[in-house]
Amino acid sequence: MPLTAGPDDAVEEYLDGRLDQRLESYKTFLRIPSISTLPEHAGDCRQAAEFLVGELRAMGVEHVAAEETGGHPIVYGDWLHADGAPTVVVYGHYDVQPVDPLELWHSPPFEPVISNGRMLARGAADDKGQIHMHLRAIEALLATRGRLPVNLMLVFEGEEESSSEHLDPWLEANRDRLSADVAVISDTSFFEGNRPAITLGLRGLMYAQIDVTGSPVDLHSGSYGGSVENPANALCQIVAALKGPDGRVRIPGFYADVVPLSDSDRAAFAALPFDEDGYRTGIGVPELIGEVGYTTLERRGARPTLDVNGIWGGFEGEGSKTIIPAHAHAKVSCRLVTAQEPDRIFELFRDFVAEIAPPAVRTEVRLLGGGRPSLTPADHPATQAAARAIEHAFGQAPVYMREGGSIPVCASFERILGLPVVLAGFTNPDDNAHAPNESMVLDNYERGIRAIARLWDELAAADSGAR
């Protein structure tokens, strides 16, 4: 049984006395339009980085710098005086998504306002709000105790919304300095209904394109039809063979590295308060489908997929044109889970397409991109410490969920630094991240600050209890 941290009235009192100041600082951060993908905002990204540098230095974090990457800077800072306690790498990103369509915003995206208990602005939730929560938790601990219960290394990136191009090389170059016990990433949200949650896993991705070509030019379907293979028909044959009516991917070896769901994994999914019919009507589809033998939440979070993302070829205009197209194409992606490697899945995909492609056309397959899946078990001590911290601050034990999407940086911390990753994010699921009218529920923000401060105590307590 791990030790549990005691209450800390001084931290609570410190935070209670600084609400107005805190919200002003949060707004100041949100006013900086740090849209990483647009070159005209490069100066704003740098300004957001400098804002963080100033904040971290003022609260007593050390070795603080906006480090050059070749793109937008990575803000680094550390506090490493908790001898014998665990060391944690904390990740967040200070860049934001573009704001268009601007006309759908109720207030200007970079003029933050508080309305109905929410902070409204681009970045309020994803991810400036969550970085700001970390800052305030560190500040409260250092101000009241003069020290932190664990060693922290803070890594705040400025390119998450535009591919994180320079993060992996930076992590590789700083591997020795970033030697730690666990990474905490705060860039996820709670479960539906704002139910406190910890995300245990994220799916990976393999993205490929199939190109099928026949004659160098479109052919008259009357003169040639019946005597030559049609690339569009051939492509449809290939695509149709990739998946069975049972929802299973038919590529040999596709499931070889999928770690099966345990009974407790399945129990955790079953315990999630999920409104299946609401989910279906919310999407607007007549029926939900998926791999036989699995529930909707399991299909969405814990099982791999194969989907056509785009398919084209031949005549696509109004009216009719009687041709046999010269070529046809499809973009196909697979969401990957547990130990599935994108490169390996691509090889299996390529070999299977080569095997089933009709011989009377030329078929090529190329890899467009990928990312590894990630998973940290619910019984990992750091996950358990986060669960206790969340329960303490939110008054409710978190549910465990797996996200269907991908956060590629998560796999970077696992692969490059060899760290288990705890995805402790605190935003409301209706935060409109990436969409107009992004918002953060201020109750989540306030309790999240307390949960983060508590997390460092819980981690230290669990570690000393383990020894």
Ligand SMILES: [Zn+2]
């Ligand atoms: Zn984010």
